[in-house]
Amino acid sequence: MRFxxxxxxxxxxxxxxAHSILQRAQKKGLAEIHVHNLRDYAFNKHKSVDDYPYxxxxxxxxxxxxxxxxxxxxxxxxxxxxxxxxxxDGVTLNQGIANDLSTKQNIIILxxxxxxxxxxxxxxxxxxxISIGDYVLSGGELPAAIVVDAVIRLIPGVLSDETSALxxxxxxxxxxxxxxxxxxxxxxxxxxxxxxxxxxxxINEWRDEQQLLRTKERRPDLLND
Ligand code: ADE
Numbered sequence: 735m736r737f738x739x740x741x742x743x744x745x746x747x748x749x750x751x752a753h754s755i756l757q758r759a760q761k762k763g764l765a766e767i768h769v770h771n772l773r774d775y776a777f778n779k780h781k782s783v784d785d786y787p788y789x790x791x792x793x794x795x796x797x798x799x800x801x802x803x804x805x806x807x808x809x810x811x812x813x814x815x816x817x818x819x820x821x822x823d824g825v826t827l828n829q830g831i832a833n834d835l836s837t838k839q840n841i842i843i844l845x846x847x848x849x850x851x852x853x854x855x856x857x858x859x860x861x862x863x864i865s866i867g868d869y870v871l872s873g874g875e876l877p878a879a880i881v882v883d884a885v886i887r888l889i890p891g892v893l894s895d896e897t898s899a900l901x902x903x904x905x906x907x908x909x910x911x912x913x914x915x916x917x918x919x920x921x922x923x924x925x926x927x928x929x930x931x932x933x934x935x936x937i938n939e940w941r942d943e944q945q946l947l948r949t950k951e952r953r954p955d956l957l958n959d
Contacts, residue, residue, distance in 0.1 A: 735838065735889055736766040736812075739878050740804050741845040742783060742796075744769045750879040759892045767882060770808075775800040784848050793849030801844060801855045808842060816861045817842045818881070820874030821850065824863030827881060829904035831864065835881070836888035843881065845874030907956060911944035 739747060747769045751757065759765040773781045777799055784794035805817065815838035825831065835841065844851065844860065856863070866877040886892055893899050903910040914925040928940045949956050 736840045737882050738768045738808050739843045740770045742772045744771045746875040759886050764889050764892050765886045772800050775803040795849050796851040798852045798854050805859050814840045814842050817859050818862045819844045819860040820877040821863050822865045822870050824865040826865050832884040835885045843878045845878050847873045908945040909948045911941040
């Protein structure tokens with residue numbers, strides 16, 4: 735699977751993909767992440783990519799042409815399944831969206847800045863608009879990194895234990911059960927006896943109950959969907 739991320743701040747995306755699972759996925763050849771500097775596609779000598787909004791108002795708007803040139807160059811090289819724009823007014827990211835994206839081959843992600851991008855980029859090129867939550871960040875780079883992380887870990891073969899993505903919170907629509915490791919007792923706090931019992935059937939039953947209990951307490955909305 736291949737991601738092409740278009741941004742005015744490529745250096746912001748140098749680190750998030752260079753560690754742990756995402757780094758391993760790239761080394762194994764299961765994922766490719768390419769970051770493109772939008773300013774390389776600026777058409778004026780100052781390399782600016784934004785301008786004042788028509789109709790007035792505060793903030794600058796990212797112009798069409800640099801995005802169009804970069805997207806069209808990428809599209810001339812391969813087909814893309816989706817062109818995603820990261821924006822607080824998009825559909826809120828959830829596990830279902832991540833699952834769906836993990837089945838795709840090639841995805842472009844556009845990162846906005848300032849007031850956002852000219853509406854015509856959205857109308858002409860963008861196929862999905864995704865938010866990471868109801869709050870506003872300075873740009874789309876961190877949201878893009880979150881989408882890439884959530885998706886790449888779902889690609890078969892990326893996690894060494896294939897079942898571990900399946901047992902993530904949300905994957906079955908519920909939150910995870912509490913988890914523990916050694917020591918069995920710490921400052922008088924004991925791990926639930928059932929987990930030390932070795933009885934796999936009973937442990938699974940306990941985990942199912944705990945998942946339901948946690949979800950009821952913390953995210954009852956997930957049970958109503
Ligand atoms: N850009 C700025 N804030 C954002 C958010 N909450 N989600 C996605 N992109 C954004």
